[in-house]
Amino acid sequence: MKEVIESKTGLEPKQQKILFRGQEKEDREYLHEAGVKDKSKVLVLENPASKEKPVELKELEGTSKAEVKESEEMSKREMKEREEMSKAFQAIAEVREEVDKLVERVSALEVAVNGGTKIAEEEFAVSSELLMRQLLKLDTIQAEGEAKVQRKTEVHRVQNYHDLLDNLKSSNSKPFSNSSNAVSVTTEWETFDSGPGNLSPPPLSSSTRITQDWERFD
Numbered sequence: 001m002k003e004v005i006e007s008k009t010g011l012e013p014k015q016q017k018i019l020f021r022g023q024e025k026e027d028r029e030y031l032h033e034a035g036v037k038d039k040s041k042v043l044v045l046e047n048p049a050s051k052e053k054p055v056e057l058k059e060l061e062g063t064s065k066a067e068v069k070e071s072e073e074m075s076k077r078e079m080k081e082r083e084e085m086s087k088a089f090q091a092i093a094e095v096r097e098e099v100d101k102l103v104e105r106v107s108a109l110e111v112a113v114n115g116g117t118k119i120a121e122e123e124f125a126v127s128s129e130l131l132m133r134q135l136l137k138l139d140t141i142q143a144e145g146e147a148k149v150q151r152k153t154e155v156h157r158v159q160n161y162h163d164l165l166d167n168l169k170s171s172n173s174k175p176f177s178n179s180s181n182a183v184s185v186t187t188e189w190e191t192f193d194s195g196p197g198n199l200s201p202p203p204l205s206s207s208t209r210i211t212q213d214w215e216r217f218d
Contacts, residue, residue, distance in 0.1 A: 001031065005044055019043040021096070022089030022150065043089070043146055045082055081144075088147035095137050096154055099161075102130055106161050106168075113168045124169040131162045 002013035018025050020042045025034050036042065105127055112119055135158045143151045 001042075002027070009044075011044075011046060015047050017045040017047040019045065019086070019089055022091075022093030022147075024086070041146075045086075084142065085145065085147050088141055088143040089150070091141045092138070092143070092147065092150050092154060095134050095141075099131075099134050099154065099158055102127065102134070103161060106165055109168055110164070113172050119172050121169070121172075124165060124172070128162060128165055128169075131158055131165065134158055135162075 001018065002016050005016060006012055013027070020034060020036055020040070025042075109119060109123060109127065135155065138151055138155050138158070141147075141151055
């Protein structure tokens with residue numbers, strides 16, 4: 001990838017610093033192992049450590065001391081901004097890793113609640129508290145540019161799962177019912193005056209006539 005970037009920008013591989021999801025990637029890492037896919041976004045920075053030492057003022061011809069000093073200050077500012085951006089990416093990546101673990105926890109709660117399993121209220125309280133902690137961490141990260149975009153995306157992600165957790169908590173507090181699978185049970189049994197369960201013959205009415213003219217069957 002660095003060789004391709006060099007062909008596009010002229011920046012040598014040793015001068016490049018590639019970040020993906022806030023983490024710097026090593027030269028020997030394969031793209032698929034690092035998680036880079038088609039249309040993935042990577043950040044390319046110029047590695048300040050690869051820069052040559054500033055040329056002495058006396059060697060600069062046609063450049064005033066004020067211009068050289070301004071250039072040096074600008075270079076220092078750029079280096080500081082890059083360092084701050086790198087720290088911001090790292091901090092966001094750490095939060096993202098923790099949020100991924102909490103997402104698995106919330107997903108497990110969602111499956112249980114939708115399946116009709118009653119969950120202890122403490123589970124929702126703990127998960128909600130852990131999500132809020134990650135949200136507070138994101139608020140303390142000073143970020144600009146791409147790092148700011150990633151932080152905003154992660155904030156929305158945490159908020160969405162926090163809202164989902166509130167909905168699951170509300171559903172969990174309600175009695176479980178499913179009209180499609182509901183079974184109606186009644187104790188109003190139909191009674192029979194005679195039958196296999198009743199050995200007594202039915203009472204004869206006054207109009208009943210007893211006869212011995214039985215019908216014969218071959």
